[in-house]
Amino acid sequence: MKVMSVRLPLANRLAHDYVLGKESAVACFGYHPYEQASYRERLNWLRGQAFPHRERLADGLYTYNQSVDNHPEALKRIEALRCPDTYVVIGGQQAGVLTGPLYTIHKAVHLIQAAQKLSAELQTEVIPVFWIAGEDHDIDEIDHLHWLIDQERGVHKERVELQKKGRKSASQLPVDEEACQRFLEAFFHAHTQTEHTPSIRALLEETLRAATSMADWFARIMARLFGKHGLVLVESSLPFVRELERPMFRKVIEQNEEISLLLGKAEERLEAAGYPKQLQVAENQANLFLYEDGERLLLERYADRFVNRRASYTKEELLRLLEADPQRFSANVVSRALMQEHLFPTLAFVGGTGEVAYWAYYRDVFAACGLQLPIVVPRMSVTLLEGALGRLLNGFDLRMEQVLTGFADWKRTWEAQQVRHPLEQKFAETREALLAVYRPLVEEVVKLDPGMERLAGKNTTFLLEQVSFLEERLIRSLHEREDVAWHRVRRIEAALLPDGGWQERKLSFFSFANKHGLTLADQLVEAPFALDGSHQIFWL
Structure with missing residues (x-):
């Protein structure tokens, strides 16, 4: 197994400077992601915090991971989360068909390796958690896959013919087994049959038959690939998740104006430091979605009212609705970070370069909500080299x-x-x-x-x-x-x-697995990757 690290410039300058440890970028976060002292300091802070919902969190995770047939090793890690001195490394992704581009796989590998490394270094249990962004309603971003036809015709894009009506999220989108089966037929027709093809087909068809939604299909595939390595899955729309998030939704509603003001100030600081805008910040954004008749609609704040294109609410009405029906509420890119931190005793968050740039806005927002920004770690990038x-x-x-x-x-x-x-x-x-x-x-x-x-x-x-x-x-x-x-x-x-x-942003894991076998996922987990911000070359 051969791995080589190379230093490459990142397209996002803020994330690039952060990886290099430039003060102008690191100051936006609070911790340096590649210094061990950061992790000990963060661990000490976490040990002073209370997580009164640990048992309920573990119960919900256990039930959900059982339901998607996750491996006993992952269930064992969930049981460990009941212990007060157990922490998580967390990251997530949209529920792309067949796991989407390779970088989804690379993020899971990074979480597993980081948890293993930190458990050994800190002498405490750290478990990897993969957050499935099942409430994303931009289905056009997740309903397709790319694969290489040949060197002349290049890359082919194939879509699953899903019935998309309104602003439905992936967790609400039922599996159309016939459409998904046609998609699988197109995938396998385009790939040379190998000794590994039958086992890949069996995995994808078995998980498809068991799945209840597109997000569920994604979860079942990820469980089959990484559950044995202890990867714990959580999906953003689960009822137990929303119930546990209720106190943080309350804070977001009550402190809505303050949160918007702090985001605006963060944008000004970044611009003063010479960085372009990373996040769309508007004075009237409420940083929340609300489900109306099954559609996930953006809330905006105008004067003393919260408005979407179907309804209008006062702050008091929203708070009463939250108490009565928390499932109606959904987080956006800002509040999702707050929910995650509220739910989990997070040692580190692993994100792509775009996510890292977003999180540069959140330090003071976290503090205003009684939280502290975790260590933000750029996801490793990998090229598979045959x-x-x-x-x-x-x-x-x-x-x-x-x-x-x-x-x-x-x-x-x-x-x-x-x-x-x-x-x-x-x-x-x-x-x-x-x-x-x-x-x-x-x-x-x-x-x-x-x-x-x-x-x-x-x-x-x-x-x-x-x-x-x-x-x-x-x-x-x-x-x-x-x-x-x-x-x-x-x-x-x-x-x-x-x-x-880059290959990881376009091609699919299963195209490579078809040539090299499903054990490719295990090889990646076991590879000696350097989790230091460099690009990893993995020889196949």
């Missing part, structure tokens, strides 16, 4: 840093250095000969009818373009047939930079 591709990189003397940060420039330079095909000179000579013959004819035409000068010029350009078109197609065909190097360059690009972006 052996044949590694050999191709060596053949071009290409480093992974070049591929992931400057491949387009390298490719242009490489193409310019290639020996031109002899036919290219012949086509150039043909164009010159064509002009030599055709230009005198055009001159005669223009003498006879000056009004045809423009048409004659267009006609000349058209003839030359047709010769160039034929040249381009022929040279491309010859390259494809004769030039192995061109094939290899396209192969590298398609596998490591599909659609021009």
Whole structure:
């Protein structure tokens, strides 16, 4: 098992500076994510806090994880959470079909490895918790998967044909077994059948038959992949979760104006430090959703009323509704962070670079709600490098840093250095000969009818373009047939930079598992990754 770490710039400058430990970024959070002293300090703070709902939290988690057939090892970790000196490392993701892009898998691996590492270093139980954002109602973000067709045709996007009506969340969206089965057929038809295909098909079809919603299907797949490693699952819309969140929803309603003011001040501080806006902050945002007839609608605050497109409430009416029916309430990106911190004794939160940038706004909001921002850890990023591709990189003397940060420039330079095909000179000579013959004819035409000068010029350009078109197609065909190097360059690009972006943001875990087996998930968990903000290259 070979792993290599490389330092790469992050697209989000705030997250990049945070990884590098720049004071301007670290000051937004309170803890440095890569210093052990941060974890001891945070642990000491947690030990001084009360979590009176631990038993009810463990009961709810146990029931839910049993319901999605999570592994006994995960259930064992939930039992450990009843102990006052047990803590969590937590992160989450939307409930993408077949787990969505690879980065979902990488986040689960990071949580498991971080929990193992911290348990050993701090000599206390730390369990990994994966928060399924099942209430996300942007179904278009989770109803599809990408896979690589070949190096010429690139990446294919396949959608599940879900019946989407209104602002329904993934946890409310029933599984359409026929539509999902058609999706699976498309997936397996597009992939070469291997010795691993039957077991993957069995896992996906078994979990599909048992699932009650798209979020439930996601949870069952994740349980099968990572439950044996102790990954505990929680889904945001569960009734027990909402019941336990009620005190924090009350604070968000009662302190709504203050929270908005603090978010605005955080934005000003970030801009003063030279960082662009990371989060949409509006004076009238209530940072809450409310379910109306099953639809998850955004609440906004105008004067003394909370309004969505169907109803209007006073603060007192909202508080009474919260007491009577907490299931009507749902968190947004800001309040979700508060709910998570209220629910769990959180040692560290693991998030993507965008999430890290959002959390830079929350420090004072947490304090206003009687909480403290946990250690915010950027999720590790990983590229899976198959052996044949590694050999191709060596053949071009290409480093992974070049591929992931400057491949387009390298490719242009490489193409310019290639020996031109002899036919290219012949086509150039043909164009010159064509002009030599055709230009005198055009001159005669223009003498006879000056009004045809423009048409004659267009006609000349058209003839030359047709010769160039034929040249381009022929040279491309010859390259494809004769030039192995061109094939290899396209192969590298398609596998490591599909659609021009990092592999983990586009391709699916199950495409790789189809070639390497479901044990790939276990190999990733056991890999010696450096959880230090560097990019990880994992050789397959």
